[in-house]
Amino acid sequence: MTGPRRPSASGRPAATAARRSDAGVVRIAARDITGLLLTGDMYGAPYDLLGAALQVRPDRVRAITSRWRRAGLAGTGRIGPGPGWCWLTPAGMRAAGLRYPARRPPLARLAHIRAVLATRITLQADEPFKLGSAWWRSERHLRCAAARTSIGHVPDAEVHWPEVDASPYPGECGAVEAELTPKGTSRTATIMTGLLTRTAGWEPGARPGRAPHYDHVVYLCAPPALPVVRRAAASLPAPLAGRVDVRDLPEGALLTS
Secondary structure, eight states: OOOOOOBOTTSSBOOOOOOOTTTTOOOOOHHHHHHHHHHHHTSOEEHHHHHHHHTOOHHHHHHHHHHHHHTTSEEEEOOSSSSOEEEEOHHHHHHHTOOSOOOOOOGGGHHHHHHHHHHHHHHHHSHHHHHTTOEEEEHHHHHHHHTSSOOOOOOSEEEEOOSOTTOSSTTOEEEEEEEOSOOOHHHHHHHHHHHHHOOSOSSTTOOOOSSOSOSEEEEEEOTTTHHHHHHHHHTSOHHHHTTEEEEEOOTTSSOOO
16 A cells, blocks of 8 residues: 655645656667668577677666567567577568568577578678678578579678778679588589579579679588588589688677586
8 A cells, every 4th residue: 555645845745747649659769770670681589699699788688679579569488499589470570570480490400590690790890891882682681682582592691892992892793692501512513613604693683694693602500511512612613612701600609508
């Protein structure tokens, strides 16, 4: 039971403070926008990599995603080994201005989503990427732009380098592939060749051009896939093989515990 309200200086009870018109509404800050866009664009995000992208401590990630969940913008939960995950709801997709289907990341794709997201975070933190004003186009973006289902093999991302003085690859476009398990030398070489010889974009009606759509293809590989990818690249004709870059996956791409 509450006691009587304290009287004011005039002897009358003090008025209760007026309730703010935005009380209970989640305020969206710049960091929230960055996180929501990244999470929606990448199908979902594990807490540790989301924290790395937003440059916040693990406890802050939980607080941020909890706010999103309370606002109906995101779902959260432990859906596989390792840290919890966050993904956008239909309301979250609308708030972020994304036109992707809203669903929880499938279990079979968690490891791959993690590897591609770690690659994206590492690349976007590099000085050449920032100085060159490069931008990342996700597989999800490419599939949505294509507006059709039967489009063949789509890379895990495109990286576009505008024609600016500080860019290491002015005017170029590269394809990014994160490879966790070996697909076989022949199949991998076929995928490489398809990407390297592609001359059109993914949008409906995009016409083939004279130059390759991708100037280079970068493969980032887990240890089991690395030998196969290297053999596949070496099997290509010299002009194509010279446009393939094979590397290890960055730190944090593989779930180790």
